[in-house]
Amino acid sequence: MEETKEPKSHIPIRLNILFLIVFLFFAAIILRLAFVQLVEGEQYRHELEKFSIRELPISAPRGRILDKNGAVLVSNKPVYTVQYVEEQGQDIDEEKVADRLAKILIPDGGKLGTDKELLKKTIELRSTLPVAFDEKKTNELKALITPKLQLVPKQEQVDSMSDYNLVKTALYVGLRVRSPFDDKERENVINKLKTSMKNGNATALDGLSDLELLKTAFNANVQFSLTLDKEDRDDLIKEVKAQIRQLPTPAQLSDKSDMDLLRYASLFELDVPLPLTDQQRQFQWHKLSLLQEMRSPQMASYIPRRVKVNITQQEMFQIEERRTELPGISVELEPVRQIMPDPDGTAFGTHFLGYINAIRPESLKEYEAQGYNAIDRVGVTGLEAYYERYLRGKDGIMDVHVNKNSETVEKTMRQAPEPGNDLVLALDWRFQSKVEAILKEEVEAYKKKPTTPKEFKDAHVMAMNPNTGEILAMASYPDYNLNLYYDRKEFNKVYSSLILPNESNRFIYTPYPPASTYKPLSVMIALQEGLTTPNETIYDRGGLEVGTSYKRNWKAGGHGPVNARRALQVSNNTYMYEMAIRLAKKGTQGWEKQFSVLDFYNAQFGLGVKTGIDLPGEKTGWENPNLYYGNLADAMIGQYDLFTPIQIAQYISTIANGGYRIRPHLVKEIRRGTTDPKKPGQTLTLIEPQVLNRVNIDPKYIQVVKEGMHLVTQPGGTVSRAFTGLPYNVAAKSGTAQTGRRAENALVVGFAPYENPQIVFVVVAPNSLKDGTSSSDATGPISRRLLEAYDELNPGVLHPASPTSSSTTKP
Secondary structure (H helix, E strand, O other), X not given: OOOOOOOOOOHHHHHHHHXXXXXXXXXXXXXXXXXXXXXXXXXXXXXXXXXOEEEEEEOOOOOOEXXXXXXXXXXXXXXXXXXXXXXXXXXXXXXXXXXXXXXXXXXXXXXXXXXXXXXXXXXXXXXXXOOOOOHHHHHHHHHHHHHHHHOOOOHHHHOOOOHHHHHHHHHHOOOOOOOOOOHHHHXXXXXXXXXXXXXXOHHHHHHOOHHHHHHHHHHOOOOOOOOOOHHHHHHHHHHHHHHHHHOOOHHHHHHOOHHHHHHHHHHOOOOOOOXXXXXXXXXXXXXXXXXXXXXXXXXXXXXXXXEXXXXXXXXXXXXXXXXXXXXXXXXXXXXXXEEOOOOOOOOOOHHHHOOEEEOOHHHHHHHHOOOOOOOOEEXXXXXXXXXXXXXXXXXXXXXXXXXXXXXXEEEEEEEOOEOOOEEEEOOOHXXXXXXXXXXXXXXXXXXXXXXXXXXXOOEEEEEEOOOOOEEEEEEEEOOOOHHHHHOHHXXXXXXXXXXXXXXXXXXXXXXXXXXXHHHHHHHHHXXXXXXXXXXXXXXEOOEEEEOOEEEEOOOOOOOEEEOHHHHHHXXXXXXXXXXXXXXXXXXXXXXXXXXHHHXXXXXXXXXXXXXXXXXXXXXXXXXXXXXXXXXXXXXXXXXXXXXXXXXXXXXXXXXXXXXXEEOOEOEEEEEOXXXXXXXXXXXXXXXXXXXXXXOOOOHHHHHHHHHHHHHHOOXXXXXXXXXXXXXXXXXXXXXXXXXXOOOEEEEEEEXXXXXXXXXXXXXXXXXXXXXXXXXXXXXXXXXXXXXXXXXXXXXXXXXXXXXXXXXXXXX
């Protein structure tokens, strides 16, 4: 039988061809790699050195702040700054560098923390302390830690824990836990803690963070509902187990160093005295402060970090001499703010110029979204903060060429920095300086009087143009030099005693009772609402029955017959009580609704609402929640709601200019920044007067009030002594505010000249009066000298264009 031949397969041939192709492909790749490495390697190495580029920001000079005449109030000055940058490829012992640096740089002299805080900060920064216990102290430390370790649960117990016990265990072994609270749960825990507390510290609970609140609740064994999401619970279980694995058993403590034992003591929040001298403690705090800046986690490692700003020239020389011992450290010149010193060496513009500082970590993302860098400084208070986007310049860009070892090969300026815009203020620095000096002299002189309450500590004065809203002066005493913010050593010396008590801008933050300075508005409300007429006479016998209580006039026996103008001249209370009773009777829906009438007129004049001043954080004052019948009478004499001095200034300005509420402002012009201090930049923005509203008061009633305020400064008026003999007419109103304390507040407000107001003034002297002393005693001399200073610097402005009689319509 003939054998059948099977057809021969072509697959092996095809596979061989495929293998050949693959082989040739890889051979080509290998040959190319060899060529690149051996033949062109040197060229590519040069290219790498040439084109490995990093962008470094070059800080732009911040814009200046000038007075109306171009005098520079705030500028920039170059200072030496210590910087640290961790170059890639460098193995830097940062703790050793910080230790060496701390021996060169003078400490800032800040307040030192406790040993417990020092140990905690050391551990946070992964640092060490030069401590060594004797055998007895070491055994005592072990004895403290052992019972804490014995309370740590076994790993196998963690899975079955309740959420409450899991979180409690996590905190016990030193883990940070995300807040498990919503607002309702947080409030519930706080209430339970307050109930369990008997030591009077319950009010401190409201300010605790969620983590601190958790710890406090667990330590007090307060039971509360706590539920974790499954994912959060699973993650926390893993973290707790990992942390327990890292903890030693009590038996293993004998193998641990003293520093290890201190770490465990800190973890369990034990208070262990450290074997350090006071000098050693100060040095360790100093070193840690430098190390903290070097290890700032908010910035990329290639961005230089400021370690210390404004070092001395001697410190700079010492660092330069030891550069080889301080890898990563350099000294650079950079600008910091410089506030013009007052000619007499005292502070200037403390409460409106403001200061700048590093961006806070919690605000960093917000600023980075606006194009800021982590090393930038921003305005924190005052004009520096309000006009941040104008004052901030445009940073330049430096291209830094580095090699494979991260060594700088070349630096190229890609984009030069552009200076920020300049602010031109409406005030004359000479007038501001004089007002500050007057305030200081008068406050110190008043303190020496035997009748002055010991509670009297401060006073505040401002001046404003009622026709434009321009702030002409703003001064508080005590004040302090803003340059202290740029000298940490001097700052730390006086922070608690001088800066902290006087840091707040009282003009926009602190509300005061307006007292009798509110009475001009009370009269206008009464006239506008048809409660009385300008010439209606009311007989004052010393007080009036208001509801179920008898409210007294400040003068025993009363002032006899008074009308609208005379009520202001002598600051009569009874007239205002009568108007309050009439206002209450007018209410068709009950007297309670009549408080809204007062609120309406208050807002019309800028009281109880934001004025719009160009300073950050303005408050609206304080609205009294009580709506009793007698409160209407209290409100009409200015003893009800509380208003800020800037609100009172806007209110008086509205009267002075005939009924226009104008936005107050410090800045009158914004100019393009320039590097030539002698050459002003182009005007970008001119701040024009902005009328916020015209008040709903008949102009003839405003005139009645202006006439009454003029009478206040004439014979028989409550502040006539303060303004007697001036060559121009002044309108004013004083006030004595009851505070419920031993001392009372003194106020005086007014404007000049009466015929054509050009300046409004407000003086507030808290806690300056006792029974029997007049408001004008504390505030009158300040207001008079303010007007005299303004007249001296602006001759003719306060004098009428043509002679006019000083007489007014008689009551």
